[in-house]
Amino acid sequence: MEDQKSKKPLRRITNVRIPDKPSSTLWDITINDGRIASVNSHVKDSDGPSEDTLDGGNRLIAPSLCHAHIHLDKCFLLQDPKFSDLQIESGDFTEAMSMTGEAKSRFEENDLMRRGARLIEESIQHGVTAMRAFVEVDGVVHTKCLDAGLKLKEMFKDRCEVQICAFAQLPLFSGQDGGEEVRKLMSSAASMEKVAVLGSTPYVEDDEQKSKDNVKWITQLALKYQKHLDLHLDYFLEEDKKPLVWDTLDMFKELKWNEKAGDRQITLGHCTRLTRFRNDEWTHLRQEVGDLPISFVGLPTSDLFMMRTPENVRGTLPVVELINEYGFNAAIAVNNVGNAFTPYGNCDPLTIASLGVGLYQAGTKKDAELLYETVSTRAKAAIGCDSTSLTLEPGQPANFVLFDRMDSGWHCRKSVVEVVYDAGHTRQTVFRGRLIASKDTRT
Template sequence: MAGAYLAAAGINLDEEMSKIQFGSLPTAPQSSSPFYPPQTSQSSSAVRPPLSRALTKVLGVRLPRKPSSTLWDVSISDGVVEAVTPHDPAARLGLRPTSSILDAHEAFLAPSLCHAHIHLDKPFLLSDSKFSDLSITDGSFDEAMTLTTAAKERFEEEDLLRRGRALIEESLAFGVTAMRAFVEVDGTVGMMDLDAGLKLKREFEGRCEVQIVAFAQLALFSGRNGGEEVRRLMREAAGREGVDVVGSTPYVEADLDREKQNLKWIFDLALEKGKMLDLHIDYHLDVEKEPLVWDALEVLREVNWEGKAGKSVCMGHCTRLTLFEESEWRRLRESIGSMPVSFVGLPTSDLYMMRTQDGRKGTLNVSEMIEKYGFQAAVAVNNVGNAYTPQGSSDPLSVASLGVGVYQAGTKKDADVLYECVSSRAKHMLGLAHSSLDLLPGEPADFVLFEREEVAWRTKKSIAEVVYDPQSRRRTIKGGRLVA
C-alpha cells in the first residue's frame, strides 16, 4: 500500500531505499542525449570513477534454474560465490547505509554479460557531429568501408577516447563485465586507435575486463606497398604490453593466394607473440567461392598449433558457412577436433550487410551449431552506430533476443543457450573465468541484477524472460563489487 501511494506521488520506493543503502550512483554528463556526452574536449587521462564497496551478500534474489517462486541469498567472499542459501528475511533487519549487504527486493540475478566481439574505435560515427557528413546513401559493404576509411582519417585521441568510453560505460550499464575489443592498426591511424584502446583498458580495470585486439582491417599482402606497412605496424602492435589478441581480415586481399598468405602470416605472428587469434573470415554469400575456413584449419595443422600450445582461435562472421549442407557441418566439426577453435555470429551486422542478388541473407545459426553439432560458439554486437551496423545498441541481450526469431529458438532451453552465448560461453571462448547459470560456489561473483519493475508482475523472474524481452533496469556486479 505504501509503495502504491508513493508511486502515485512520483516516488519509487525501491529506488529511494537503494539510494539510502548505497547512495546515488554517479550521474552522466549533461547533454542533449541520455547516452552520449557533450561534444567538448576532455582530458585523455580522465580519472576512473572509484569502485563501490565490496559486497558480502545479495539478499532475496530470484535465480536461474531455481523455481521463480523462491528467493535466495548469495554470499560472496574474495570476489567469488561463497554460498547460495534459501532467503532469510531476518537478514534484512537493521541494514545500514554502509552495509556490505545488498537487499535486491526479489530482483532476478544472473551471470554478467560479455561482448565476444565489438569494435572499440568505430562506435557512434553516425551520431557524432564530427562525422555528420559521412551518412549512408546505399547501405553497401563497399560504402561502409569507404565511409569508415574517411572517418578514420579524422580520428583523434579525444574522439577515440570519448566514443570508446561511452561504449564501455553503456555496456557496463547493460551488465557487461568483459569484452573483446577490436582496434585497427594501419597506415591511416598508425598506433593511435591502439593507444586509445589501451588507455581505456587501464581506465576501466576492475570494472570491466577489456581484451584488446590489434586488428588489421586492411590487407596484409595487397594494396599499397603490398601490405608491408600494415605488417610492420601489426608486428609492433603485437608486442605491446596490454595487447591480448591479434586479428586480420583475409577476405580483403586481392586474390585467394594472398588470402592464404594473410592466414599463414597472422597465425605465425600469434604463435611468435603468444597471443590469442581472432579472424574476420568468409564474410560473403558466394556459393561458388570455396570457404577459407578449410585453409585456416589446414594452416593450424601445418604450424602445429596444438603442439606449440597455441592459444584460442576465434572466427567471426563466417556467413559463407550458412550455405553448408549437413555433411559439410559434420566435416567441419571433425576437422576441428580438439583444436581450440570457436565461432562468433554477428547477426545485427550480418543481416544488414550480407544479401545476395536474389535477396537471400545469412548469419550463423549459432543455436544449431551448439545444440546439433557441438561447436564452441557465441553471438555478439560487433558494431554500434556506424555504416556497417547503423541499427542496434551496445546491449548483448538485444542480440540474444534477436536470435529467438532469426534462429526460431523460442523454448526455455533455447533461451538458456542464447543467454550463455552473451555470457558464460562468450567468456569461456575469450579464456576468462565465468559463472554458470547454476551460480556455484567458487565461481566469480560477476552478476547482472535485473531490478524490480514498477508493475510488479513485469519484474523478470527467469532467463527466458530476459532473453524474450531484455528491457529492464539493471545493476552490474564484478568481483563482488557494484560497478554500475
Template sequence: MLDLLFHNVTIPHSSERMDVGISDGIITYLAKTEDEVAPAKEVIEADGRVLLPGLVEPHIHLDKAYLLDQMEQDATNLTEAIQFTSDLKKSFTKEDIRRRSVKVLEKCVGYGVTHLRCHVEVDPIVGLKGMEVLLELRETFRDQVEIQLVVFPQEGIFKQPGTTDLMEKAMLLGADVVGGIPYNDNDAVEHIDFVFALAAKCNKPIDFHVDFSDDPTQLAIRDIVKRTLAYGYQGKVSVGHLTSLASVPYDEAKLIAADIAKAGISVMALPATDLFLNGRSDQERVRRGVTPVKLLLEKGANVSFGTNNIQNPFTPFGTGDPLDIALLLAHVAQLGTRQDAELLLDMATVQAAKAIGLKDHGIALYNKADFILFDTTNPRQILLERPPRQTIWKRGVKQRTIVTERR
C-alpha cells in the same frame, strides 16, 4: 563473515532458489535458500529475482563507432562499408577515437557488460592511434569493465605494406589478441599463416573475421581449422561472421561444423551486421546471412554473439546492449523456446566468456563476483519483456551507472 549476500535469488540452470555470498570480490558461498541466512555485512533480499553473471561482449569495434554523422553517403554492401570506413579513418584523431569509444563503453557498463573484447584497427592509414587510445581506456575503465584488445588489420596485412610491423608493435604495446581478416587480403592462406605465426610468437590467442559473404566457396575456416590443430591452439581461436557456412550444402556444412567443434574454435554470430549486409544479391528466397547457429551448437561448437558495429557504415544501428542482439538472434535463428531463452542468456555470459578465454566467469564458487540483478523472477522474461536491470556489481562492488530499459 561474508561481505555481501544475495538471499533468495533465481540463478541460471537451478530449479532451487539460491543464496550467493561474496568475499573480497569472489563468490565464496553458494547454497540453497534456507530460513537461516549466512552472516554477511550486507544482505540483498532478492525475493526470487534473477541474478545473472555480468554480460560479456565478445566482439565490438569501439574505434569506428558512431560514424554516421561523418558519412557523405550510406554504404549498400560490404565493399562500400570497408571503403567508406577506410576513407573516414584518414581524418581520425586520438581525441575523436576517445570520444566515440567512451560513449560506447559508458553505455555498455550501464547495460551490465563486465567484460568486452574490442577489435582495434591497425594499418598505415590510422597507424597506432586507436591502439594507443584503447590501451589508455582499458586502464581507465578497468574497475567497471575488463577490456581485451585485438590487433585488427581491417585493410589486409599484405595489401597494405607496413601493416606487419605495425601489428608487431601493437602486440609489444600490450594488445591481448592477434586479429585477422583473410577475406580482405591478397592471399587468404598467407594472411592466416602470418596471424598464427605472430600469435604463437607472442603466446596470445587469435580472433578472425572470416568468410563474411553468401559465397559457399569462401571457406577460409577450413584453413583456420588446420592451423589451429597444427599449432595446438585448440580453445585459443575465435571467429566472427562465418556467414558463408550458411550457404554451404547441408551435408558439407555438417562436416565443417564438426571440424570447428573438434578444433575448439569458438564462433561469434554477429547478426546485426550480417543481416544488414548479406543476402543483397538474392531476388527471392533471400538468405538470412547469419552463421548457422543451431547446426554449430548441434555439432558441439561454442557459439556466442556480439554487437560488432554501432552506427557506422557496416551497421547503421546499435546501442551497445548485448540483449538487443540476443533478441535479434532469437528471431533470426528461431530460438523461441524456454530452453532457447536460457541458451541465449548463456551465450551472452558464460559461452561468450569461454570464447574470449575467461576462466572465472559465471555463478559458481571461486569465480569473480560480476552480477546483474533483474527485476523479474523469470529468466525468460529478460528477453521477452526486458525488465530493468536493478543493480550491477563488478567484483562485488556496486556500479554507479545504471541504464533504464527502453520501453
C-alpha cells in the same frame, strides 16, 4: 559519472532468484575476494541493512553479459558531430569501407576516447563486464586506435575487463606496398603485453593465395607472442566461392596451435559463407576442428544488413544449431554500434539474444537459456575469460546482472527466458563483487 571506486566490495547479495532454480525460491549469495563463496536458501536478515550487503528485492540475478566481438574505435560515427557529413547512401559493404576509411583519416585521440568511453559506459549499464574490443592498426591510423584502446582499458579496469584486439582490417599482403607497413605495425602491437588478441580480415586480400598468406602470418605472430587469435573469416554468401575455413584449419594444425599456444583461444567471426553448408559439410567441419580450441561468433545485426546476394539471400551463423547439433562453442555479438557497417542497434547484448528468438526460431525455455549463454557464459568462454555458468557455482567470478526494480509487480522478470524475450529497462551490474552500475530508463 558516479565515483565507482568508492564502492566497497559486497559480502552478500540476498533475496534473489537465480536461473537454475524455481522462480518461487529465493537465495542468498556470499562473496569472498570477488568470487562466489556460497549460494544458500534465503534467510531474513535480523541485523537490518548493511553497507556490504545488497538486498536483491526478489529480483533475478544472472551471470553478467559479454561482448565477444565489438569495435571500439569505429563506434558512434553516425552520431558524432565530427563525422556528421558521412551518412549512408547505398548501404553496401563497399560504401561502409569507404566511409569508415574517410572517418579513420580524421581520427584523433579526443574523439577516440570520447566515443570509446561512451561505448564501454553504456555497455556496463546494460550488464556487460567483459568485452573483446577491436582497435585497428594500419597505415591510416597507425597506433592511434590502439593507444586509445589501451588507455580505455586502464580507465575502466575496475569496472569491466576490456580485452584489446590489435586488428588488421586492411590487407597484410595486398596494396601498393604489399601490406608491409601494416605487418610492421601489427608486429609492434603484438609485442605489447596488454594486447591480448591479434586479428585480421583475410577476405580483403586481392586473391586466394594472399588470403591464405594472411591467415598463416597472423597465426604465426599470435603463436610467437602467445596471443589469442580472432579472424573475420569467409564474409560472403556466394556458393560458387570456396570458403577459406578448410585451409585455415589445416594451417592451425600445421603450425601446431594445440602444442604451442597454451590456453590461447581461436575465434572465427562472421563466417557467413558457412550458412550455405549442407549437413554433411557441418559434420565434416566438426571433424576437422577436432580438439582445436575454436569458437564461432555470429554477428547477426551486421550480417543481415551487409550480407546479401543479388537474389536477396541473407545469412548469419546458425549458432543454436552449431551448439545443439554439432557441439561447437558459439556466441553472438553486437559487432558495431552506430556506423555504416551497422547503423542500427545499441550496446546491449540482450537485444541480439532477443533477435535470435526469431532469427533461429528458438522460442523454447531451453533455447532462450542457450541464447542467454551466447551473450554471457559462452561469449566469455569464446574470448578466454574465466569460466562461468548459469548455475552460479561457488568459485566462479562474482560478475552479475540483476533485472527489474522491486516495484515491478507481476511483470517482474523471474527467469532467464523472460529476460531473453524482453530484458526490460532496469539493471544493476556487479563486477568482481562490487556494485558498479545501475540503470533505469523508465520515466
